Amino acid sequence: MTTVTNGVNVQALLDAREVLKGAPEAAQFTWRASSTWRDGVHSTTTVQDFFGLGEERSHKTESVFEADHPEVFAAEDNGITPIEYLLVGLASCLTAGVASVAQNRGIQLRSVQAAVEGRHDIRGILGADSDVRNGFNDIKVTFTIDADASPQEIEALVAQSQKRSAVFDALTNPTDVTVEVA
Amino acid sequence: MSPSKSPEDRAIEHTDALVVGAGHAGLAVSRFLGGAGIDHLVLERGEVGNSWRRERWDSLRLLTPNWLTRLPDHPYQGPDPDGYLTAREVADFIGGFAAASRAPVRTGTEVTSVRAVADGRGRDGYLVRTDQGEIRARSVVIASGACNVPVVPGFKDALPDSVRQLTPFDYTGPAALPEGGVLVVGGSATGVQLAAELRRSGRPVVLSTGEHVRLPRTYRGRDVLWWMQSSGVWDQRHDEVDDLERARALPSPQLVGTPERSTLDLNALIELGVEPVGRWAAVRDGRALFSGGLRNVCSLADLKMERLLDTFDEWARKYADDDLTDEPQRFAPTRVPASARLQLDLRGGEIQTVVWATGFRPDYRWLDVPVLDAKGRLRHVGGVVSDSPGLYAVGLPVLRRRKSTFIHGAEDDAREVVEHLAGYLAGRH
Numbered sequence: 266m267t268t269v270t271n272g273v274n275v276q277a278l279l280d281a282r283e284v285l286k287g288a289p290e291a292a293q294f295t296w297r298a299s300s301t302w303r304d305g306v307h308s309t310t311t312v313q314d315f316f317g318l319g320e321e322r323s324h325k326t327e328s329v330f331e332a333d334h335p336e337v338f339a340a341e342d343n344g345i346t347p348i349e350y351l352l353v354g355l356a357s358c359l360t361a362g363v364a365s366v367a368q369n370r371g372i373q374l375r376s377v378q379a380a381v382e383g384r385h386d387i388r389g390i391l392g393a394d395s396d397v398r399n400g401f402n403d404i405k406v407t408f409t410i411d412a413d414a415s416p417q418e419i420e421a422l423v424a425q426s427q428k429r430s431a432v433f434d435a436l437t438n439p440t441d442v443t444v445e446v447a
Numbered sequence: 448m449s450p451s452k453s454p455e456d457r458a459i460e461h462t463d464a465l466v467v468g469a470g471h472a473g474l475a476v477s478r479f480l481g482g483a484g485i486d487h488l489v490l491e492r493g494e495v496g497n498s499w500r501r502e503r504w505d506s507l508r509l510l511t512p513n514w515l516t517r518l519p520d521h522p523y524q525g526p527d528p529d530g531y532l533t534a535r536e537v538a539d540f541i542g543g544f545a546a547a548s549r550a551p552v553r554t555g556t557e558v559t560s561v562r563a564v565a566d567g568r569g570r571d572g573y574l575v576r577t578d579q580g581e582i583r584a585r586s587v588v589i590a591s592g593a594c595n596v597p598v599v600p601g602f603k604d605a606l607p608d609s610v611r612q613l614t615p616f617d618y619t620g621p622a623a624l625p626e627g628g629v630l631v632v633g634g635s636a637t638g639v640q641l642a643a644e645l646r647r648s649g650r651p652v653v654l655s656t657g658e659h660v661r662l663p664r665t666y667r668g669r670d671v672l673w674w675m676q677s678s679g680v681w682d683q684r685h686d687e688v689d690d691l692e693r694a695r696a697l698p699s700p701q702l703v704g705t706p707e708r709s710t711l712d713l714n715a716l717i718e719l720g721v722e723p724v725g726r727w728a729a730v731r732d733g734r735a736l737f738s739g740g741l742r743n744v745c746s747l748a749d750l751k752m753e754r755l756l757d758t759f760d761e762w763a764r765k766y767a768d769d770d771l772t773d774e775p776q777r778f779a780p781t782r783v784p785a786s787a788r789l790q791l792d793l794r795g796g797e798i799q800t801v802v803w804a805t806g807f808r809p810d811y812r813w814l815d816v817p818v819l820d821a822k823g824r825l826r827h828v829g830g831v832v833s834d835s836p837g838l839y840a841v842g843l844p845v846l847r848r849r850k851s852t853f854i855h856g857a858e859d860d861a862r863e864v865v866e867h868l869a870g871y872l873a874g875r876h
């Protein structure tokens with residue numbers, strides 16, 4: 266058997282799965298982000314701390330995300346639009362899934378590219394037509410994968426990565442969202 | 448204390464093995480217990496083969512063909528080996544088996560409690576309470592069925608009152624439903640069968656489906672279950688299956704038993720005019736919200752079917768005899784609608800009835816032995832409930848083999864479980 270090196274420590278994930286089966290409390294994570302309004306529709310969001318495996322934890326460094334609107338929206342374009350962050354999340358989550366599943370199935374990856382397109386009718390957010398929703402009409406992800414695998418195995422990788430994707434689930438299923446004033 | 452039996456002890460009936468339930472599984476166990484000369488009793492709350500008499504809809508036929516319908520020394524012997532029995536015929540077939548094996552069945556006797564008891568004199572066992580009195584048993588076999596209660600999602604309570612809700616236990620046939628649209632929930636055998644018959648009755652039907660198991664009815668000229676059987680897939684043992692938990696949770700395959708032997712996958716349903724939507728995720732403001740992941744659950748089902756057919760072809764290349772002349776086939780991918788609906792207004796009148804084909808679970812309320820896991824499932828290894836010596840189970844999904852819950856799957860499991868039980872009674876473990 267050749268050793269596959271996609272850089273995913275699948276054994277650690279499988280071990281965690283076994284341990285957490287018997288310890289559902291430890292499996293409870295809370296992810297956090299903190300956002301500050303700058304000016305106009307520009308805001309800065311930072312992410313560093315989270316809770317998991319029973320205690321407060323931190324990423325190695327703080328990540329900073331600028332969000333704004335493009336100039337065609339009469340804004341300054343200090344960063345990508347908030348809805349584009351959803352595409353970032355989806356693409357990176359599915360890609361991570363492809364790598365993990367490939368590692369688990371013994372498939373060596375050479376390259377993985379994902380092109381993501383979210384179609385958006387902005388009449389919704391502008392209130393120009395009440396029949397149009399605010400969010401995406403639909404999202405299309407196209408993977409181009411070079412790997413030691415048959416086309417069918419690659420299809421299966423991509424299907425399985427959707428099945429186990431947090432962001433795919435969050436986008437395709439309703440989530441209870443509470444927004445309140447502190 | 449004198450070693451003689453106490454008065455209470457003398458009044459109570461004793462048996463070496465007590466089987467709960469006279470479905471095919473309990474009766475198969477009884478057959479082997481009898482064969483081993485083990486004193487036993489089978490208690491049944493209703494009649495023999497009760498679930499086939501009381502818990503199936505009118506049009507139901509087995510999805511397993513007659514040639515496969517067999518219990519120990521009791522094969523189907525009718526004129527139509529390629530046909531599929533009706534529920535009534537299954538009940539009669541099981542009744543015939545009970546009579547032929549002279550099973551010691553007590554019908555009309557409901558088990559209301561099973562408790563482990565230790566009398567301190569080395570005669571540990573179980574105290575079984577029934578609505579007809581108490582019995583002491585050295586061992587107990589749970590054969591009360593895997594499908595006692597329909598499972599329905601918690602959000603059922605959020606549906607508007609104007610929508611009628613049915614489970615497969617309440618459903619008899621299309622004629623008993625109000626006119627108008629039906630939302631069938633669940634893409635397993637039950638869901639696809641009810642969706643098809645409701646659509647054929649002229650009603651608009653929406654079918655909500657999550658992950659499902661797609662199969663063609665026939666493959667290379669044979670019933671697909673001939674392939675499952677011959678290639679050995681169904682014989683795969685519980686200790687060989689990669690992910691046992693997943694195998695045990697697998698929904699039933701999209702199959703129906705009809706004289707035409709037609710396939711009933713999502714493409715066939717779409718052809719009939721059934722509208723597929725994604726998994727029903729929630730109810731919000733009287734609206735059903737469906738998952739946007741329909742395309743992926745269909746790809747998963749298509750890919751899994753292809754892999755299974757690959758397995759069949761590989762087996763055929765190696766082992767099949769020469770009369771298997773039909774060439775390998777491949778089937779068109781599921782024709783997922785370009786944009787499946789993501790929500791449906793349940794107050795709008797479009798949907799008059801919701802049919803929950805969302806699975807079944809066992810009912811263990813009578814089992815007063817702490818052997819259930821956090822999700823209410825029985826902890827066992829191949830039907831041996833190791834946490835409580837002398838307690839056994841049959842008829843659960845992938846109990847010992849992939850075929851465990853099917854009628855023809857009972858024989859091998861019952862034989863092995865009884866072997867273990869006989870060893871236990873003999874003091875070997």
Ligand SMILES: Cc1cc2nc3c(=O)[nH]c(=O)nc-3n(C[C@H](O)[C@H](O)[C@H](O)COP(=O)(O)OP(=O)(O)OC[C@H]3O[C@@H](n4cnc5c(N)ncnc54)[C@H](O)[C@@H]3O)c2cc1C
Nearest residue numbers: 468470471472492497498509510511558591592842853854
């Ligand atoms: C809709 C449906 C379709 C199916 N189609 C097929 C098919 O086509 N082919 C196939 O091979 N399999 C099929 N099965 C699977 C399986 O064959 C059936 O579920 C079958 O009924 C299982 O047999 P059993 O003996 O394990 O349980 P059951 O038939 O449910 O028998 C259990 C018995 O225990 C009794 N009982 C339960 N609790 C108590 C108690 N506390 N005290 C006394 N008695 C009790 C019940 O009354 C019942 O008679 C189908 C299942 C369902 C639900």
